[in-house]
Amino acid sequence: MEMRQEVERGIALNRFGLGARAGDDHAGDARDWLMSQLEAYEAAPESLSRGLRSSDILSDYAERIRSSKDLPAPERMEIRQALRKEGRANYRLDVKLRVASAVETSSPFIERLVHFWSNHFALSIADPLVTWLAGSFEREAIRPHVLGTFEEMLLAVETHPAMLLYLNQSESVGPNSSQAKRVSEKKNRRLGLNENLAREVLELHTLGVKAAYTQEDVIQLALALTGWGRRIKSGAPVRDGDPYFAPVAHEHGRRVIMGTTYAQPGVYQGKAILRDLARSPQTARHVATKLARHFIGDDPPEAAIRALQTAFLDSGGMLPAVYETLIDRAEAWEPDRVKFKTPWEWLISSFRGLGIPEKPEMSIAAMLQQLGQPVWQPGSPAGYDDIAASWASPDALMKRVEVAQQFADSRGDLDPRDLALELLPGTLSDSTRQEIHRASTAQSGLVLLAVSPEFLRR
Known part of the structure; x- marks a missing residue:
């Protein structure tokens, strides 16, 4: 019984959550811990308070464009270039705020759902004005509705200026x-x-x-x-x-x-x-399939999809009812059903697990670009893929090794042997534990931990 509880704790922390944090206490039933987050979640945490509102962005942007119309062409161009530059700076700030929220949250299951829905309703910062608005889109259209109805979220998404601009x-x-x-x-x-x-x-x-x-x-x-x-x-x-x-x-x-x-x-x-x-049964099926793929496996079982679809329809699209059904599904707790972490998931779990201190020269947006998954910049409105085949190439793994080396250099004070046991409860293999124990330095041990098969999966 104790071993099973340990395995389920690891699944709750990593498959449902965003990765374990050293020092956090997650004693007790794993399912109860997930359910408790439905009450504890903060839609507008302090970590996101520096983000701009879309209404303020648009008002200021429109006013600056209007005021430039009668200026000579070089000055108009200069104002537009300044707006683009400021937009990129605001985007980098929004990415840092998003990372901070994910790292600091005490409701990582719900925070993961925010990321899931943001990718379901994907947009891209290719448009200069969308660059300004991407962060506010997630804060205004996704976060407040992640525990509401799908209908409420859909209306908020489709009437938000970021989506209206992105899709022309x-x-x-x-x-x-x-x-x-x-x-x-x-x-x-x-x-x-x-x-x-x-x-x-x-x-x-x-x-x-x-x-x-x-x-x-x-x-x-x-x-x-x-x-x-x-x-x-x-x-x-x-x-x-x-x-x-x-x-x-x-x-x-x-x-x-x-x-x-x-x-x-x-x-x-x-x-x-x-x-x-x-409210359509086809929508319920589509949403159920994507949730099952995200939380259970790349090829989710049909029984789980049907159960989630039924919960969606029976509740009138109440998303917490769907999440509760997901938590109750035995398939979601099977240790052999593993998901390969996307670059975003891997980076956040690394930040949470290693407690990496932020440095002025650290550009998180650039780091995610290097890893192949820049925030709010998928190649199409379909969002980023949610299957291992899209992220597990040898070149992609080498980039994670390079980033892990940067992390390890900043946290050489950690003992990777103890940390491995804390971050990977119930899943750490003997071979990985031995590799980490044989590492010549703490830094190399941390790198081995961060790119181990167990840490790369959830």
């Missing part, structure tokens, strides 16, 4: 809207739909790529969402809680999506569709 929704105008007609008459230029947001809502955020929707459904949803994000594009003032909707760009009329008719006016039409999508 600010470019989408109803072909027969008053704005499109005015531009056509005065400038002899046609405005029209951009389907990016509508497509990703259906394909990635809700139903999933295998769901039974058609190209016509994408078009109908794109028409329903016209007007969303246009006020961001125009630089109009923004307010907290505002969906950034411009009625003049909306395509009025009934929409039929997957056999259901929507006749709501204006912004309410898109919201009604999103609510129905959030």
Whole structure:
């Protein structure tokens, strides 16, 4: 019984959590510890208090762009270059705040879920303004809703300016809207739909790529969402809680999506569709599959997926009910079902386990770039892959060795032999323990620990 408890403690700390921290006391039942975090989680911890609000960012950005319009071209360019530079600096700060929150949290299971949902609703900092907004997107659209309903989170995500800008929704105008007609008459230029947001809502955020929707459904949803994000594009003032909707760009009329008719006016039409999508059995299946893959294994068992889907539907999309079902699933606690850590997961568990002191010259954003997983910068709206094949190449492992050497140089005061037992309860193998004991220095022992098979997995 004692050995089984030790194994489950290791699974709770590493598979469900973000890695053990030396000195933390996690005595007691592992499942109870995870469940207790549903009450202890802080949506707005002190570690994130330095992050900027999206409304403030947009107001300041729009004002600086507007004030530069009458300046000579070189001065306009200088202001835009300054905004890009400041945006990168703000991005690096947001990455440091995100890391600090993950390292310091006493609710690592819920913090992991924040990262999971942020990757599910992925965006990229390729757009200069999204560079400014990525951190606020996670703080405003993901963190407050991680213990709410999927519907609430979906609406917060799709109405957030970062997502609207990233998926070019600010470019989408109803072909027969008053704005499109005015531009056509005065400038002899046609405005029209951009389907990016509508497509990703259906394909990635809700139903999933295998769901039974058609190209016509994408078009109908794109028409329903016209007007969303246009006020961001125009630089109009923004307010907290505002969906950034411009009625003049909306395509009025009934929409039929997957056999259901929507006749709501204006912004309410898109919201009604999103609510129905959030409650769909296909969405429940898509979400259940991704959660099972993240917490149980790259090829999750069908029984676990069905159980999570049922919990989603029976609770009306209440995410804590889904998490509780996940914790109760025996498959999630099987020692042989291991996940290979992504670079982000490995870096955070290293920071937590080794207690690495932050140094002025340490650029965490650059470190994640080196490891191949820069924060909020996946190659597509699908987010970063969640399977071992994407992260376990020899070159990727060598980069982890290089970073581990930097960590070990800063923590040569630690005894890796004792630390290994504390960080890897129930999973540390005899061969890894012997390798660490044979290390010639504490630093080399720490490197062996950080890149050991047990530490690379969760």
